[in-house]
Amino acid sequence: METGMIMIAVVLFTVILVPTLVLIQNTKKQSKKLFNGLNAVVAQKNGVLSQHTEQYNFALGIDKTHKILYFFKKSEENETSQIIDLTDIKSCEIVSKTRRIKKDKGFDEMVETIHLEFISKKSIEVVQLEFYNEAESLLTDELAIAENWKKIVQGVLSERNSVIEQKNEQQVAAAVA
Numbered sequence: 001m002e003t004g005m006i007m008i009a010v011v012l013f014t015v016i017l018v019p020t021l022v023l024i025q026n027t028k029k030q031s032k033k034l035f036n037g038l039n040a041v042v043a044q045k046n047g048v049l050s051q052h053t054e055q056y057n058f059a060l061g062i063d064k065t066h067k068i069l070y071f072f073k074k075s076e077e078n079e080t081s082q083i084i085d086l087t088d089i090k091s092c093e094i095v096s097k098t099r100r101i102k103k104d105k106g107f108d109e110m111v112e113t114i115h116l117e118f119i120s121k122k123s124i125e126v127v128q129l130e131f132y133n134e135a136e137s138l139l140t141d142e143l144a145i146a147e148n149w150k151k152i153v154q155g156v157l158s159e160r161n162s163v164i165e166q167k168n169e170q171q172v173a174a175a176v177a
Contacts, residue, residue, distance in 0.1 A: 034059035038072040041081040045070075051152065053145055056137050060129070060149060067156055071129045075136060082129060090121040092153040094146045095128070110134070114142050116149060 031054040038059035042049055047068055052061035058073040067086040073079070095115040100107045114132040119125075132142040
């Protein structure tokens with residue numbers, strides 16, 4: 001009887017462990033491909049990543065020294081990349097598009113897309129980085145990632161603004177003296 005229990009335990013362990021290990025390995029491979037794609041975009045501009053994130057089908061990184069944000073997205077059909085010079089950006093916001101689905105008792109809201117939206121200082125141009133699209137993937141933690149990157153970008157923008165204010169104050173002080 002003990003041999004039978006041991007065999008059942010080994011089979012169950014194998015049935016659970018093997019798919020988990022395969023899933024982990026595939027996730028690591030996908031993350032590495034996204035990171036390599038992002039690094040290729042960064043290398044084109046001779047940048048250095050200060051911080052980066054890889055998610056299901058996109059990678060995002062920032063060069064805080066040069067104030068440049070890099071985005072790389074890979075789907076089954078194509079690869080896209082975007083480079084955003086944060087010195088030209090006035091603000092950054094999260095845009096989440098939802099739709100309502102009627103239920104027996106009330107409504108549920110389903111997220112369709114999540115974007116990080118950048119508004120330019122020089123024009124009315126708006127640049128969007130798509131973090132999630134319900135047609136392409138399942139929603140996991142893209143909203144939390146968008147919120148985190150909004151904070152990172154706003155930190156860089158406010159840092160830039162305080163440097164500009166300090167320079168202006170120094171110029172005013174020098175002109176007064």
